[in-house]
Every structure is written in structure tokens, then in C-alpha cells.
Amino acid sequence: MMNLKQIFAAMLISAIAFTGCRKANLDVDTSSNDGSALGEISGVWAKGSTQIIKGDVIIPEGKSLTIEEGVTVLMDTLAKPEFIVRGNLYSLGTAENPVKFTVNDAYKTPAKKFGKMWGGILAAPTCSELVLDHTILEYGGNTTSDASTSVKQGLYKATAGENLPALWFSNVNGKLIVVNCTVRNFQEDCTYIEGGKIIFANNIFYTTGVTGGEAMNFKSGCLADVGFNMVYSTNTNALKLSNSGDRTPQAYIIAYNNTMINTGWRRPSAKGGSIWVENTVHVDLYNNLFANTRFGIKRDTKAPEDKRSVISNNLYFGYDQTTVNQFQPSNDIVAGVNDIISNKAGDNDPKFVNYPESTPVLNPDFDLTWDFHLQAGSPALGKGKTNFTRHHAAGITVNGITYTSPEPANYIGAFGTK
Template identity: 60%
Template sequence: MKQLFIYALLATAFLTGCSDDDKTDPTPVAPVEESVTGEVSGTWTKGGTYKVTGHIQIPEGKSLTIEEGVTVLFSDSVIKPEVVVKGNLYSLGTPAAPVKFTVPDAWKAGNQFGNLWGGLIAGPKSAEFVISNTILEFGGAVTTEESPSVKAGLYKAEAGEHVPVIYYPNVDGKLIVQNSIIRNFNEDGFYIEGGKVIISNNMFYTTGVSGGDAINIKSGVQADVAFNLVYSPNTNALKLSNSGDRTPQAYIVAYNNTIVNAGWRRPTTKGGSIWLEKVVRADLYNNLLANNRFGIKKENVENAVDSRSGISNTLYYGATQEGVTQFQPSAEILKGVNDLISAKVGDNDPKFVNYPLTTDNKNAAFDTAWDFHLQAGSPALSKGKTDFTRLYGSGLVVNGVTYTSPAPANYIGAFGTK
């Protein structure tokens, strides 16, 4: 028995030693890259921090994948780096761990409209561009003669232009932006001149100092734009245009978007919710327009809108007489089928869960406690149109993943009841 007891002790010690030897750290240390500049590709690892200290570029034919929880920290206040995407970009956050394109916290105080780094500027051969569960903030810096976008002839290709959050020009490419937040940018959100495009379930706020639209689409684009919240863009939430003479003709299906306080901060008069021009083809359904400067407005020329376009089931709410007056149908303000158009101030209260409808129209500061879901009794409930065809209901395959435009809802706006 004594010998058996000794053997048992030895065996226990041996097994314990093996267990200790086999232990691995279950929580790998997230990488920190202190100085990222020049050409980049490959994978930026989950949870890491990548401090960008100069302009960076994804070369043609290569890809950069950014995993969940990565912080891309633009850390040079003099250069104000741009991200030029000549290859493919996949920014793949999750709801719990979004990717974040940002600046040091100390730079944010008192800086409402960014201008602290450039934007994501794609080249004409950028085939695939995915932004998913990603926060982009505090960019929109002005270009100089030394800006890589200027040297490469991208975007407007000249000094003195504030770059957008995303510029995408490839008519043969694919652009997906879903479940993301765009905030604190100097001018345009997205400026898109080509591609098969899905923009859905995003939030845009605090964008545009003296001009700029949240989503600016030109010829060469065929897009589904759905279930987005756009709060107080300087001019329009959606500027839809066929300018540029690219093929295919611009065709946008925009549905179930909530647009609030658009257009009031623009110093001159143009649009102030959704703007249509240059024979664009646009199908606009189930959009909720609250306290915007104008209703759906078109360029005041013949053939501003393709005759195949359709508009219906739009809800208008105005808290001021000026606002109500300026969304009434006219030669420039388009009326759709089954629209809910307020006749007087306060009609068609959408009954947001938590948003003061008397908020100053020119306010650009966004309170993250606001909630644009609908309460019971909202006139927007059960008033949505669902019998229309979205462009990418069957999905777009990008990097082996199928991204699908969301199905239309039977309510008006981006959010139903909770």
C-alpha cells in the first residue's frame, strides 16, 4: 500500500507537470503598430491598433482585410493621412467589436466636423470595397498638391478639396457599406461614380460644414440604399444624379430611410432631403422625411428625372410653417403615390420613441440617446410598400461572401416599433 501511494503521488505530479507545460494564454495580446505608412496589404489583426503616421495605399491587385475590433488611428495632425485604395479593402467589424477609423481622443474636443485625416479614396480598378460594422469619424481633410489622391488623379484631382468619407469610381466594381456609423466629417459622406452598390442600415450624422451631401451618387452606379438614418446633413441626405456620362445610367432604389433636419445648414438654397438631377432613374419608397428644408426636389429643367422612376409612400412631417410650406408639391417638389403630406404644422407626427421634434433645424449635434423607432399609433406604421423589386435582393458576392439588400418593410422609415 505504501508503494502504491508513492506511485500515485508520482503520477499526479507527472500529469500536473504536463498540464502546466501545455497551458497557453487564452487571450492573445492585440498588436500595436506604432507607425504605419506607405503600401499596406494582408490582414490587420483582431483587436489591434494601427497608428497611421503618413499616407497609406493598398496597391492594385492586393487586398487589406481589417478584422473586428481594430482601431485605425490617424496620428499625424500635419500630414492628415489619406487612405488610397487601388486594390481591395475589407473592413469587417462586428456589432460588439466594430472597426474604427478615428483620431486620438485629445484631438476631438471642440472639433465637431473633423478635418483631421483624409478619407478612403478608391482607384478606378478597385474591384471590391466592403465597410461592415465600422465607425468612420473626424476626417474630410483638404487636399494639397502633395496629396496622393491628387497625384493619382482621384476624386476631384485638385488641391483645395475636402475629401469625402468614401470615394468609389469603378463602374465594374462592388461597394458594400452596411451597419456602420459615419460622423464628424467635413463635407460629403460618400461620393460614388461607379459600381454595383449596397448602402444599408447605417447612421450618418454631423457631416458637412458649408456644403456636402450624406450620399452623393453619379452615373455608372446602380445602388440599393435602404434603412439608413441620416441626421442633419448640410444639404441632402441623398443627391442622386446621372452626371458624368458613364455607363450604366445611374439607377437607385432608395427605400425605408429616415431623414431628419436635412438642408437647413447650407448657406445657399438648393435641396434639403433628396435631390434628383440629370435624368437619373430613382425609385423612392417608404422614406420618412421629418423637419427637412424641402421635400423630394428635382433640378428645375426638362428631363431631370427618368420617366421610369417611381415615388410613393413618403411621410412628411414639419414642426415649422416654413418646413411644411417647402415640402408641398410644386414644379420642383415631387409628389408620389400614397404620400402622407402634412397640410399644417404638426400633422403626421411620426411618434419617434425619443427625439424632440422641436429641435432646432440647424442643429448638427447628435445625441446618441435619441431613438428613431416608432411608437404604437405612429402614422408610419403599416403604411409601407413592399411590392417592388430591389436591385440586389438576391445579393452581391464579394470576397466569397453574399451581401444582400434588406427586404422592404411594411412601415415607413428606417425603424419600426421596438
């Protein structure tokens, strides 16, 4: 039988052990390599580690989480966690060792190509800084319920039955950097942005949207530079640009040197297309390449874009006549200055290095061997506009690092020659 001193010693050891478990499971002990998380998280997730997310996690207001290169953030497919950011998040992968928000490989089947196996990264208005650099987001977009933390906390659309985006950001005074990232296999929107100083550059979006959803969805309060992104076969638009929400400042989006392929065809409605503009959004659209997309730049005729908007030097290609016919300029299909557009199928072939232009437009599956660089003789070469002003050419400083929006190229699209 233990004496009183031994009992107290055992209780102390148990208390220490419990505190250690609590630290590992709730705050994620940043001194360890691998871990699991449920509840509040902050600190640093170490390079190359695997963090298993057992349920909804929250970065508290006033705290930050830094995710180092090569970290795998593995979502429990039964819990379908939401990743809520009330403080700040810095996901800092590299080209060789990206950060990955994902699920176990066993669940990545054709039947689950549109994810729905975890929620998304949801940044509350108290999040002042968020960086995703060389980060992969995949197989998420779960549908909310009354039990969802985001619904209980009044985040995103704060109602049950909403399909979560891969990323929601909502601080008009905040700073948002999304660069060198891949977003794929999501149920609906990839991003839904309601304010901030923003750079989206060198990202790729594909296999997203069952019945709706955009790659990049910007609302009022956004001052965004959006350049050198590749979007393939989103259900709806590659870019939805709107001043809805009555936030200040007025949404002003400068989108340039983006490549869009086969976007919009899987949503048979007026909004399915390439770039949608509405509600007095101020847009400058330069050097964008539309290949086999549904429509081109399309406006809401009842609530059009700001009259100061500038559109020029974009290129349109359609493999067949049906595609060509529906991006011809009209009251709702917006033509720009120095755009390269014809009324004949096959004209303006961008001459991609490796992409079969006969690929069915309803195909959502992306082949990683495709190469959208341009071959010599492409009509997109040398036709880009470079003498325009970007919001963030001088840079946005986040967590001590200055990110600048890339300089425009003298070619059209996201990729020049190899």
C-alpha cells in the same frame, strides 16, 4: 576591434532588422497585433489591434487588406493621411467590436466637430471590391493640396482645394458594400460614389458638412440599393442622386425605408434639402420618412430625373408651419403616389420613441440617446410598400461573402416599433 567575420555578421543582423522594420512600417506585418503604417499596405490587420497611420497609405493594385473586428485605425493629425485603395479593402467589424477610422480622443473637441484631421478612404478605378461592415469613419475630410497623394495620382477630383469625402468609389464594374456603419464629424460629403453594384444599408450619418456636403452622393454608373439608413442634419442633402459623369450604366438608385431628420437647413441654397434628383437619374423612392427636413424630394427643373422613376409611400412631418410650407408639391418639389403629406404643422407626427421634435433644425449635434423607433399609433406604421423589385435582392458576392439588400418593411422610415 571586430574581425571581418564579425563585421559581416553585424551587417547581416542590421539588414534583417531593417527588413523587419520595413515590413512593419510599409506592409504592416500582419502577424503582429499593433503596428504603424506608411506607404504600401496589405494583408490582415489583426482583431483588436491598433494601427497608427503615420502618412498616406496605399493598398496596391492586385492586393487586399482585411481589417478584422475591433481594429482601431488611428490617424496622425499632423500628417492628415489619405487612405488610398488601388486593390481591395475589407473592413469587417461587428456590432460589439466595430472597426474605427479615427483620431486620438484628445482631438475630439467641439472646435473640431467637423473633423478635417485626415483625408478619407479613396478607392481608385482599379479597386474591384470594397466592404465597410460595422465600421466607424469619423473626424476626416481634409482639404487637398498640390502635395496630396490623391492629387498626384489623379484620384477623386484630382485638384488642390477639394474637401475629401469619407468614402470615394469609382469603379463602374466594382462591388461596394457599406452596411451597419457610422459616418460622423466630416467636413463635407460623407460618400461620393461614381459607379458600381452597391448596397448601402443600416447606416447612420450625422454631424457632417460645414458649408456643403451630402450623406450619400451617387453619380452615373451606380446600380444601388439604399435602405434603412438614418441621416441627421447633413449640411445639404441626405441623398444626392445624379446621372452626371456620362458613365455606363445609367445611374439607377432604389432608396427605401430611410429616415431623414433636419437635413438641408444649414445650406441656404436651392440644393439644400432631403433628396435631390437631377440629370436623368433613374430613381425609385419608397417608404422614406422626412421629419423637419428642408424641402422633400426636389428636382433640378432644367435637368430632371428619368421619366421612368417611381415615387410612393413617403411620409412628411413638419413641427412648424415654415417647414410644412416648403415641402408642399410644386414644379420642383416632387410628390409621390400614396405619400402622407399635409399642409398643417404637426400633422403626421411619426411618434418617435425619444426625439424632441422641437430640436432646432440648424443644430448639427447628435444625441446618442435619441431613439427613432416608432411608437404605437404612428401614421408610419403599416403604410410601407413592399412589392417592388430591388437590384440586389439575390445578393452581391464579395470576398466569398454574399450581401443582400434588406427586404422592404411595411412601415415608413428606417425603424419600426421596438
